[in-house]
Amino acid sequence: MEAQRRIEPGEPVIKFALLDDILNLARANSLWPMTFGLACCAIEMMAAGASRFDLDRFGANVFRPSPRQSDLMIVAGTISKKMGPAIQRLWDQMPNPKWCIAMGNCAISGGPFEYDGQYAIVPGAHLIIPVDICVPGCPPRPEGLIQGLLALEDKITRGEDRNYLRRFHRKGGKV
């Protein structure tokens, strides 16, 4: 017997397959991240949005300042204990459907700040919010973030070959 899954607030009770596919296609190709950085990974995130790497190619460079208008939270940096509740609150303020990328070792597992007896940081974003994609690195290069973003797009459309809107597909089509 499968345990009954709790329905998240804002999640539709009835789902339509084709409509969902079309909406997911649109969602995957217009992931608006929140203007939000915690530490040094944020610098790499900004670099990913700037001229050399340009997240706008994938439609993901509309950094919205308000959580109400963003779809994607990029946790870029060390989460201190004091910052934890703020992140949780920002996540709660985002409208469904929403996704989260944990960028860098600190956001994944605490990184170099996690040791016996540490008292200052939250070791991993997954302890306070649901994380979809982890991008390892200290900090990861902008290419890493872009790969994480593409992996998230694949997760939303369930496979890169189903992302009919995107023009260029990666070699092999797998992450």
Place this chain on the structure above:
Amino acid sequence: MGNEVGSEWIRLIVGAVIALAFASLNALFLVWLERKVAGHIQLRPGPKEVGPFGLLQTIADALKLVGKELITPSAADKKLFVIAPVLIFMPVLVGFLVLPFAPELIIRDMNLGVLLIFAFSTFSVLAILAGGWSSNNKYALLGAIRSVAQNVAYEIPLLLTVMSVVLMVNSLRFSEIVQAQGHIWFIFLQPVAGLIYLISATAETNRAPFDIPEAESELVAGFHTEYSGMRFGLFFLAEYTNMFIVSAVATSLFFGGWHGPFGFDMKIPGIVWFMLKTYFLIFVIMWVRWTFPRIRFDQLMNFSWKFMIPVSLANLLVTAVVLKFI
């Protein structure tokens, strides 16, 4: 009920439907253009993966916004909160009724067209205030208050410059104003007025460098901080439609409307000239946005009250005196 009344209604309804369709398509295109222009000014390609040249990007954005959860804050004034996005979009649509696209292509060529378009564009301030107030969010309220102060300050030089054009033509009818520019555009006769109109129009549409109401570095997202999904999308739609209206009015008041330069029409239909000029002006507004930094709020107010209003008043006076003794 005569036959004439019926045909008048049909004309209005068809016009409204066309205006609605055009406004949506125009916003889709302008958002794409804005991101492309921003990209190329910042030495990056802009959207290019989603569809050819990224043309499907804004369609994906719009679909996504439709599918997003609509959040109404529990402390908000719910009725006003829901009405505000509609309220900001409707008056913008009214502007299409009187715009002279071509000699035969005006939905309603009213004798008070100029007055009507500016009367209704003032209306959007009310919608912004309603949205900011009803959100019950301090940043939204601050953004709305700034927007009202800014719009009131820039409405005055805008209308004064329009007055000096109206003085020259002696009519508030758009078609007559455009017809008077058959040989020489008013931008050459009224360069100061034209320039002040463009600056005030940029401020009226809340575009950078005058985008104080939504200054991200100070006010989160300004008056639409609490809006999500398609409600936010409607604010977006209204902004880009407003940009088109403002540029179209500038085209018909200063840049000769459907006429070619210096009476050379070159057998090109009027609507093509009109659209070319309008979209060029929109491009200029975008160019300005991605080139200049945002100015401070006191500088903005000082610039309007201490410089633009005196200069436009002087311009109006000079125009009146010259016309009297010519």
